[in-house]
Every structure is written in structure tokens, then in C-alpha cells.
Amino acid sequence: MTHWVSGFSLIEVTVAIGIIGMMILATSTLLQRIPVSGREVRDQDIALKIARNEVEALRAGGYDTLPASGAFANPLLNSLTSGSASVTIAVYDAKTKRADVSVSWTGTGSVTRSVSLSTLITQNSGL
DSSP, X not given: OOOOOOSOOHHHHHHHHHHXXXXXXXXXXHHHHHHHHHHHHHHHHXXXXXXXXXXXXXXXXXXXXXXXXXXXXXXXXXXXTTOEEEEEEEEEEXXXXXXXXXXXXXXGGGOEEEEEEEEXXXXXXBO
């Protein structure tokens, strides 16, 4: 007659603890990345708002009031780490100029991030 001993061996317990430990480690790693992703999305949204507002202001001002290329100020830039913004005005053709608006900031891991928008503005109206 065979007699079975009930219970877990030391190897089974060690493997189970190892699996649970890896699951906890993986979960904590994922949870730590969520706020970083949220911050990156927030910063990108702010940069896009800055760029969009500048493009709208350039269109509203019209062809004759386009500024020279260079940096511009916006109160929202203070919300971005090392935030800066610039506009580049270039001749597209005889009656049209191209405006490129760029907003840059330092993201997570000290990586420079940027958002850029472009528009054409004619002597008659913005495109």
C-alpha cells in the first residue's frame, strides 16, 4: 500500500515565493511609470497650447504684422521645465509667408522634447 505525504516541498515553496516576488516587482515598476507618463502628457499638452495660441495670434495679426523670427514669451512656459518657444518666419512665395512655431522643454530623463506647428499666411488671409 502506498502512503502519500501531504504538503509542499521546499522547492515548491521557493518557486512560489519567487513567482510572487517577480509579480510584485513588475507591478511596482509599472505603477512607478504611470505618473511619469502623466507628466509627459501634461507637458506635451501645455506645449501644444502655447504653440496653438501663437499660431492663432500670428494668423489674427495678418501678413503685414508678422514679427521677425526669434523667441517669444508665454506665461505657460513657466509650467515647463526649461521651457522655451520660438517662431521662424520665412518667405514661401511672392504673396505667402510660412510661420513655424516651436516649443521645447526638458522631459523626464533630461531628454529635450519639442512640439512644432506650421502655418502659411498670405497677403489676403491666413491659410
